[in-house]
Amino acid sequence: MILGIDTSCDDTSLALLDTNGKVLANVISSQTAAHAPHGGIVPELASRSHMDVLPRLYTETLRQANISEADLSGIAVTHTPGLIGCLLVGVCFAKALAYRLKIPLFAVNHLDGHLFSPFLTHSPAFPFLGLVVSGGHTAFYQVKAFDDICLVGQTVDDAAGEAFDKTAKQLGLGYPGGAAIEKMAIGGNPQQLTFRTVRVKMGKQYLSFSGLKTAVAQAILKQPPAVGDLPHWCASIQDAIIKQLADKMAWFLSEFSYKAFALSGGVAMNTALREHLGSVCLEQGIDFLAADKKYCTDNAAMIAYAAFKRPNLADIFLLNPQATQKIQARQLAKDMNCGES
Ligand code: KG4
Numbered sequence: 001m002i003l004g005i006d007t008s009c010d011d012t013s014l015a016l017l018d019t020n021g022k023v024l025a026n027v028i029s030s031q032t033a034a035h036a037p038h039g040g041i042v043p044e045l046a047s048r049s050h051m052d053v054l055p056r057l058y059t060e061t062l063r064q065a066n067i068s069e070a071d072l073s074g075i076a077v078t079h080t081p082g083l084i085g086c087l088l089v090g091v092c093f094a095k096a097l098a099y100r101l102k103i104p105l106f107a108v109n110h111l112d113g114h115l116f117s118p119f120l121t122h123s124p125a126f127p128f129l130g131l132v133v134s135g136g137h138t139a140f141y142q143v144k145a146f147d148d149i150c151l152v153g154q155t156v157d158d159a160a161g162e163a164f165d166k167t168a169k170q171l172g173l174g175y176p177g178g179a180a181i182e183k184m185a186i187g188g189n190p191q192q193l194t195f196r197t198v199r200v201k202m203g204k205q206y207l208s209f210s211g212l213k214t215a216v217a218q219a220i221l222k223q224p225p226a227v228g229d230l231p232h233w234c235a236s237i238q239d240a241i242i243k244q245l246a247d248k249m250a251w252f253l254s255e256f257s258y259k260a261f262a263l264s265g266g267v268a269m270n271t272a273l274r275e276h277l278g279s280v281c282l283e284q285g286i287d288f289l290a291a292d293k294k295y296c297t298d299n300a301a302m303i304a305y306a307a308f309k310r311p312n313l314a315d316i317f318l319l320n321p322q323a324t325q326k327i328q329a330r331q332l333a334k335d336m337n338c339g340e341s
């Protein structure tokens, strides 16, 4: 029984997985309402809110799974990447708990959590092309096994979710922007005006989304949208983001023989994106494994799952510091090899 903890950004989440990797509880406390008036996440507010809710959420998670803490056999916590204060709160909470219960503590990379989140509801198929598309990251991975992951491409500037959030803010649609743009885009004609993302000259494996907010800013300066035009603007923005992701995905699929494509991260909530990338998979004859919508945005079930599937690659093993050092050295060597190939 593994307890997962994620406090990497603005949602506090705890989850419990049983020995078969089945989710017994996945509790999320959202801070969206606290940050919305500021138009984005305020890190200090987020850290303090994690501190406030963690103890209560822990009790609630055990209650929902109907287990006692004596049943826990390990704790998995997000240790990077994320907002540093937020990560610290989660890691300190997890360390104290692991120390008190005398059980191992696994430090999980948040992106590994997202990458494997489709397998909370689908059977894994290797090798697969993974796309993690969230508010902070947009990255493609070649995954041959749970412990054989290679980063093959990523954005050179903004993440796709950031592009949704920033353009939504420019259009006065509030924060977070992805869901707001998607809702407003319904019935809009993406061809009525065209926003484009730029091509990156550095190499085909890179993506770029920062040009989109500049294009939208310039269009607003020229002629701010009338309320009735907002659906067309949003449809065009959404279309530009989806198009770049789909083009890049098709290129990666042509470069290597994959059995499946796995989509994850907060932007994977977007139905038009799911449909578009799903149809590319259908054309290519490969499985389309999208994370269930409840596991797209940040959650602790995916963190517990990543530790469950790759315990030998977790970075901390609190009760045995020597083992920790060996594991970290192995992980580092592996990342470097991957970079070379
Ligand atoms: O994975 P996530 O919860 O947090 C990070 O690790 O970043 O992703 C949050 C991102 C935000 O940028 C949000 O605007 C985007 O996911 N998002 C969406 C949708 N729902 C959330 N983007 C597009 N369409 C949506 N329906």
Ligand code: ZN
Pocket: 110, 114, 134, 265, 266, 297, 298
């Ligand atoms: Zn995330």
